[in-house]
Amino acid sequence: MIHALNMVWNPSEGIDLGFFMLRFYSLSWVLAFGLGWYVMKPIFIRENESVESLDKLFVYTLVATMLGARLGHVIFYQSELFHQDPLSILLPISTKPTLHFTGFAGLASHGAAISIILTMFYIQRRVIKRSFLWILDRIVIPVSLGAIFIRLGNFFNSEIVGTETTSAFGIKFLRDKYSASDAMEKTQIGDVKEAYKAIETNPQFAELLADVTPKHPAQLYEAICYVFVFAILIFLYWKTEARNKAGYLFGLFLILLWSIRFVVEFVKESQGGFEQYPIFNALSTGQWLSIPFIFIGFYFVWKAKEVKEA
Numbered sequence: 001m002i003h004a005l006n007m008v009w010n011p012s013e014g015i016d017l018g019f020f021m022l023r024f025y026s027l028s029w030v031l032a033f034g035l036g037w038y039v040m041k042p043i044f045i046r047e048n049e050s051v052e053s054l055d056k057l058f059v060y061t062l063v064a065t066m067l068g069a070r071l072g073h074v075i076f077y078q079s080e081l082f083h084q085d086p087l088s089i090l091l092p093i094s095t096k097p098t099l100h101f102t103g104f105a106g107l108a109s110h111g112a113a114i115s116i117i118l119t120m121f122y123i124q125r126r127v128i129k130r131s132f133l134w135i136l137d138r139i140v141i142p143v144s145l146g147a148i149f150i151r152l153g154n155f156f157n158s159e160i161v162g163t164e165t166t167s168a169f170g171i172k173f174l175r176d177k178y179s180a181s182d183a184m185e186k187t188q189i190g191d192v193k194e195a196y197k198a199i200e201t202n203p204q205f206a207e208l209l210a211d212v213t214p215k216h217p218a219q220l221y222e223a224i225c226y227v228f229v230f231a232i233l234i235f236l237y238w239k240t241e242a243r244n245k246a247g248y249l250f251g252l253f254l255i256l257l258w259s260i261r262f263v264v265e266f267v268k269e270s271q272g273g274f275e276q277y278p279i280f281n282a283l284s285t286g287q288w289l290s291i292p293f294i295f296i297g298f299y300f301v302w303k304a305k306e307v308k309e310a
Contacts, residue, residue: 006214010174010200011156012193028153033062035149036142043138043237049128056127061139064119065112072111076285077273109147109261110289116143133246133300140253141237144230147257151223162216162267170214174199177212218268225260232256248304254297258290265290 014023037058044054067090074081074089081089088094120139124132154160158175174196178186183195186208199205233249236242242249265284273285280288 006168006170006172008172008174008200008209008212009158009217010196011158024156025153028149028156032146032149033058036146039142039145039234040138043141047138049130053128057123057135057139060119060123060127061116064115066107068115069107069109069112072108072114073106076108076110076289077271078106109150110286110293113293131246133250136250137243137247138237138249140250141230141233144226144233144253144257148223148226148230151219151226155217155219155223160219160271161269162218162221163269164213165216165267166214167216169216171217172209172212172214174209174212176215178208215269216267218264221264221267222260225264226257229253229256229260245304247300251297251300251302251304254293255301256297258293258297262287262290262294 011024014025014027037054040054040058041051044051070090085094085096088096093099116139117136120132120135124130124135128135151160158173161173161176164170174183178196178199180192180195183199184190184192187195187198187205189195189198199208233253236249236252242252265286268284268286270284271286274280275283275285275288
């Protein structure tokens with residue numbers, strides 16, 4: 001039996017400014033990088049690094065995150081786009097079935113992680129004259145904070161939802177069950193927002209609402225857990241000598257964040273990818289991709305030494 005406390009999730013797409021819709025997902029990215037910059041500023045001041053170098057670091061990190069996340073999604077989850085719709089890989093459009101605007105949808109955190117790490121090599125050589133691990137140990141602090149807001153953005157977008165559940169934690173994601181065109185067709189209401197609202201509140205469409213099965217809010221599970229990852233890293237940096245153990249904070253970040261991702265994948269709907277092949281179907285694609293990061297994390301924690309930066 002479905003629990004009576006199951007919430008119906010039908011949020012606004014964003015803040016309507018009249019001339020422009022500020023979408024919550026876009027706002028989550030702004031908050032992720034904006035707050036990340038403020039978290040890193042006192043760290044750079046403490047380490048006698050200039051704010052100018054911090055600005056460059058964040059510009060490169062932003063570009064690396066977006067490109068890496070998009071390419072990671074295509075490579076790991078939707079590789080058919082390389083020959084079916086190549087323009088959609090790096091542009092906010094799709095040509096299938098006809099040319100239309102999609103926004104930058106389809107982003108993979110594993111791809112973002114790889115891209116950020118590779119970009120730090122460039123940062124270390126051209127911007128911040130510190131060791132590679134010095135940079136990684138500090139960049140993971142704002143990255144863990146940013147991960148919270150990205151998952152909250154996914155929640156507002158009703159994407160990356162969990163599997164069906166009968167627990168009190170289940171949420172009815174209207175926009176996951178019904179696409180915009182489905183909602184308008186089934187309600188015969190021409191306005192998308194009003195169509196979803198009708199399904200949610202109008203007794204006339206009670207059957208449509210009843211067909212929406214509650215699912216785990218997997219995005220919220222991850223976001224809540226990432227709060228603890230951020231809290232642990234920021235505490236260790238400011239209150240202990242962990243910052244002087246080269247690679248320790250970076251390794252701990254990899255262990256904590258990707259272990260959380262691995263566990264939450266058990267209650268997350270399949271995102272596709274190479275899990276479709278029999279040899280890999282024991283775990284989800286996200287879990288397979290998380291395992292190497294976890295092992296690398298253990299390696300860096302184990303090898304961490306007291307290294308004082310000059």
